[in-house]
Amino acid sequence: MNILHELRTRFERVLSDYSPEPAPLAQQIRMAQDARFGDYQANFTMALAKSRGANPQELAREIAAKVDLADLCEPPEVAGPGFINLRLRPEWIVAQSNRQARDPRCGVDPVAQPLKVIVDYSSPNVAKPMHVGHLRSSVIGDALYRILKYLGHEVVSDNHIGDWGTQFGMIIYGYKHFLDQAAYQANPVGELARLYRLVNQVEGYHEAVAALPGLKDRFAAAERAHAAARAEPNPTDKKAQEQRKKQLKQLASEETTLRDEVASATKKVAAVEAAPQLLELARRHPQIAEEARLETARLHSGDAGNTRLWNQFMPECLAALNRMYDRLGIRFDMALGESHYQPALAAVVEDLKQKGLAVDSDGAVCVFIPGVEAPFIVRKRDGAFTYATTDLATIRDRVDRLHADLVLYVVDARQGDHFKLLFETAQRWGYRSVDLRHVSFGTILGDDRRPYKTRSGDVVGLESLIDEAVSRARRIVDENDERKPQGADLDDSARQKIAEAVGIGAIKYADLSQNRETDYIFSWDKMLALTGDTATYMQYAYARVCGIVRRGEIDRELLRQGSAQIQLEHPAERALALQLLRFHEALDGVALDFRPNVLTNWLFETANRFSTFFENCPVLKAETESLKQSRLLLADLTARCLERGLSLLGIETIDRM
RNA sequence: GCUCCCGUAGCUCAGUUGGAUAGAGCAACGGAUUUCUAAUCCGUCGGUCGCGUGUUCGAAUCACGCCGGGAGUACCA
Structure with a gap:
């Protein structure tokens, strides 16, 4: 209801x-x-x-x-x-609450007209280890998947993994030239990741060496221009003054940008030159970028050796990804990566050309959308296809074969332009009935509020983030358990299990509770906070209900089957019951614009009201038996709603903590 | 240059397609534990919603213009 x-x-x-x-x-x-x-x-x-x-x-x-x-x-x-x-009316709330208390779906009726929905999220590149940048897409996408499914839609999750791009050529090149056989035997994915980083670093070195002189010149010129402009007298005219101010600002920003670029390039060069082995390696592979690209091209054209390597790497890479997803509790119905669509790409381009949508331009094949300057490149000058082509082939497959009504792309906001062009092209191509949505989310920023860049070196790996969260949680669990008035009641394995649920829940909740559109400032403290508006608070409320049930030796199943009736006398009881009745509203609110934070808001408010209820309304020691039964039923319903709500966000609950 | 996003309390953020006196969390301060888990509860402090003009019964929300910050912008995905 x-x-x-x-x-x-x-x-x-x-x-x-x-x-x-x-x-x-x-x-x-x-x-x-x-x-x-x-x-x-x-x-x-x-x-x-x-x-x-x-x-x-x-x-x-x-x-x-x-x-x-x-x-x-x-x-x-x-x-x-x-x-x-x-x-x-109080009687109405009571009647609804009693119904909800017995409803296995917590009062959420399935939609009348289910849609076929495809949720596309996470989409990591298999060549690189996952880092915090992949977290938002994975966590938000998984939550939307679960919520839409619970609302009764027919939902399919798809991990559109990057398994066919330029990075693979880099790995293959690295494998052929720099492989540490022992390391590969011991930890294949770790070694592949090292190879990727190595090739990337050497590529970056050569690029930086080539660019540095020009960059320095441009920086010096910008510096001079800025200084010269500053030296000019301030005009008396107000308009001219403002114009000058604007110009100065622009010059200053150009200077800063170039200074940063010079510094970054210098750093790359210095890093390689500081290590003799690296430098030697760089000298022996001057054409590394070009060579790596060739390896990619060979793979794409069906070269036997590279295909064999690809087939050798893929299972290892996928297994590593799946270990991460297992730990996060994220599952996909399908994982059709870029490689899956490879055979269909040529036909896509042909079809676009035939329909007059795509034209040759500067040697590339592009779709031009009126009113948009940037071209949508479906085939590069060198003949290779782009992710634009893959995305179009994917739409074709999702509509023609899977009959999708709605496709959600849970992807960083910076790709907004790409999706605008993609959706526009798909429409013109004839895919008009399907609703394509870019569920965009803000960029992860560093503590300095500057965009969090993957190649900056200081990448926080997902694995270490999770480990840190769990160990922080473990410390709190230990402290808290030992402080209990009746004495500690958790053994080591129980504590560890709680720490996992609390730690991972904290990470997910930090992401989900923020409006997805706004940029996200990466902060350990915020992400791993365990007090206030966090998953822990809801998990704790749930555990408190379980505590009551345990202490009272209540069989929750029997309680629901019995004839007990909810009565709402105390304001805290009414407030809680009404809040619980709004569960469906909250879920509909999420679905309206694919905002999981609507559900986190509801959960927080619910746990809040439960805490007030808990303070004011004794359950096991209620004045009368019927009041006790009523409160038990209300507590049970609260626990079920919290458990359900958290699970829809991919967050676990624990009976005691 | 063009396109897009952001600016709300000391900090991090909500604010449900315009609604009544703008809300949380954290931090600070003061209370609450012989009572079902104090990972909690109750209270205090804290705001020219970047600035201006307009639209109307009514604006943090919509329009336009500024100021400040960020992103994207032809062959990486």
Whole structure:
């Protein structure tokens, strides 16, 4: 039961007498912002009265009198300029709560018309170890997958892994020239990662050496230009002053950018020159970038040796990825990587050309979208396909074969331009019925608020992030357990299990609780915080219910099957029960714009209200047996909703902590 | 140059397609434990919602213009 939805439906029936478009008006029924205004409020009368030239308060009273709400609300009140305030009837809340307490789905009815949804997320490059940058896509995507599925949609998760790109050529080149056989035997993926980094570093070295003189010249020129502009007298005219200020700023920013580039290139060169072995290696492989590209090209054209290497590397790489996903509790229904679509790419380009969508330009094959300057390159000058081509082939497959209604791409906001072009091209190509959505999220920034760059060297690996989170959690678990008044009651394995759930939950929650659009500042303390608005708080509330149940030796299953009835006398009980009834609302809220933080908000509020209930309403020592049963049922329902809600975010619960 | 995003309390952020007196967490300070887990609860302090103009009954939210920060922008994905 979605209360909000129910109220809107009831109002809509009346509103159709007032407007040909009652739905948008009914949308203006909201949860009340202030408890004094009741539980829900209708805000549409002011706008409606305006368009009809009526008095809003009179209109509000008129509509309020017509709406059939008697079973679920107290008589509506009109307040202020024409708000209709709605307060739910206690009996109605009680009846709904009792129903919800017995409902295995926690009061969430499946959607009437399920959609076929494909959620595309995580998409790491198999050649490189996963790092914090992959976290957001993986965690947000997994949560959306679970939530949409729970709402009743037919959802498929797909890990569109990068297993066919330039990086593979680099690994193959590294494998052929720099392999440490013993290290590869011991830890294949670790050695491949080392090879990737090595090739990347040497490539970067040559690039930097080649670019440095030019960069230095440009930097010096920028410095001179900036100095010269500064030396000029300040004009007296106000407009000219502003213009000068702007110009100076621009020159300063150019200077800074070039200074950074020089510094970065110098650093790359210095790093290699500081290590004689590296330098020697670089000298022996002057064409490394070009050679690595050739290895990629050979792989793509079916070269037997490189294909054999690819087949040799892939299982190891995938196994390493899966170990990480296992630990994070993330699973995919399919993992169709770039290589999977390789055979289909030529046909995509041909088709685009035939339909007149793609044209030759500077030797490349591009789609041009009117109004957009940048081309959408589906085939490079050297004949290779790009990720644009792969993405188009993927859409074709997802629509033609999988019959997708909706495809979510959970990808960094910086790829917004790519998706804009991709979706536009797909439409023109004929894929109009499918809803393609870029579920974008903010960039991970460093502590200095500057974008967190993968190649900066200071990459925080996902593995070490998780280890750190778990060990921090373990320390808290130990401390807390030993401080218990009755004495510690957890053995080592129990503590470790709790630490895993709490630590990993903390990481996920930190990501999910933030509006996905905003940039994310990477901070150990924030990501691993275990007090306040964190997963731990919800897990703790859950564990407290389990504590009550344990202490009272209650069989929760039997409790639900029994005849106990929820009664809501104390304000804390009412507040909690009403909050629990809004579970469905919260999930619908997530689905509306694919924002998991709507669910984290709900969970936090729920745990909050439970804590208040816990302080004020003794359960096992309730005054009467029926009150005890009522509170047990309410606590059980709270636990089930918390457990369900957290699990929809991919966060585990533990019975004691 | 063009396109896009961001600017809310000391810090990190919410703010549900415009609603009533802008909310949390952290930090600071003060309380609460003979009572089901104090990883908690209750309270205090803290804000020209970057600035300005406009749209209207009503703006943190919408439009336009500034200021400040960031991202993307032809063959990497």
